[in-house]
Amino acid sequence: xxxxxxxxxxxxxxxxxxxxxxxxxxxxxxxxxxxxxxxxxxxxxxxxxxxxxxxxxxxxxxxxxxxxxxxxxxxxxxxxxxxxxxxxxxxxxxxxxxxxxxxxxxxxxxxxxx
Amino acid sequence: xxxxxxxxxxxxxxxxxxxxxxxxxxxxxxxxxxxxxxxxxxxxxxxxxxxxxxxxxxxxxxxxxxxxxxxxxxxxxxxxxxxxxxxxxxxxxxxxxxxxxxxxxxxxxxxxxxxx
Numbered sequence: 001x002x003x004x005x006x007x008x009x010x011x012x013x014x015x016x017x018x019x020x021x022x023x024x025x026x027x028x029x030x031x032x033x034x035x036x037x038x039x040x041x042x043x044x045x046x047x048x049x050x051x052x053x054x055x056x057x058x059x060x061x062x063x064x065x066x067x068x069x070x071x072x073x074x075x076x077x078x079x080x081x082x083x084x085x086x087x088x089x090x091x092x093x094x095x096x097x098x099x100x101x102x103x104x105x106x107x108x109x110x111x112x113x114x
Numbered sequence: 115x116x117x118x119x120x121x122x123x124x125x126x127x128x129x130x131x132x133x134x135x136x137x138x139x140x141x142x143x144x145x146x147x148x149x150x151x152x153x154x155x156x157x158x159x160x161x162x163x164x165x166x167x168x169x170x171x172x173x174x175x176x177x178x179x180x181x182x183x184x185x186x187x188x189x190x191x192x193x194x195x196x197x198x199x200x201x202x203x204x205x206x207x208x209x210x211x212x213x214x215x216x217x218x219x220x221x222x223x224x225x226x227x228x229x230x
Contacts, residue, residue, distance in 0.1 A: 008154060032217070043118070043204050043221030044157075088157070092217055101170070102217065104157040 006105030019076040023089035030091040038086045120222035137188040137205030146188040151202040195229045
């Protein structure tokens, strides 16, 4: 069983839609949860990260963590064609147990159509 | 130059060739990483260097040989590769010795490797 499950999509939405991207995980020791965005022919770039459970908002993006369900989400409001990319979730255990190891999901390919 | 720079961006090699991938970071970080990204698979961590010392080798075959001469430069030497090694190889850097916070990686654009 994979430690992190992410639906690879592809997901196609019209401009202006609310997008919901999700990951589930099996290891309850994960404490830091991140979302990376990867444009075509580019490396992943950090979009947001959250610690433990709760919500974090940054502009049109909201990251949500539910540790009791082992479920994380990224919401994109008023989606734009420039949001078209692959979104990767990533998570890590406390540094004393995992060193520098991030565990990534497979990535969800998103296309926002004008 | 800013961020993490990888060269070459594209590489085609035969199974008997020897080639190298280069990564340079201008962020003042002291941890560097090699990841392999294949289609329909999660990013796979290959190697980690902290302060020029290798701290993780994720059971990578010996045909991949990393080198980290200083905290700003990282190489991946390639020899006798297999077609299944074709992938995007990503270099990343971060601030080593992170405690109590997220280990935020900054990635390069990657080197697309094709093994014939």
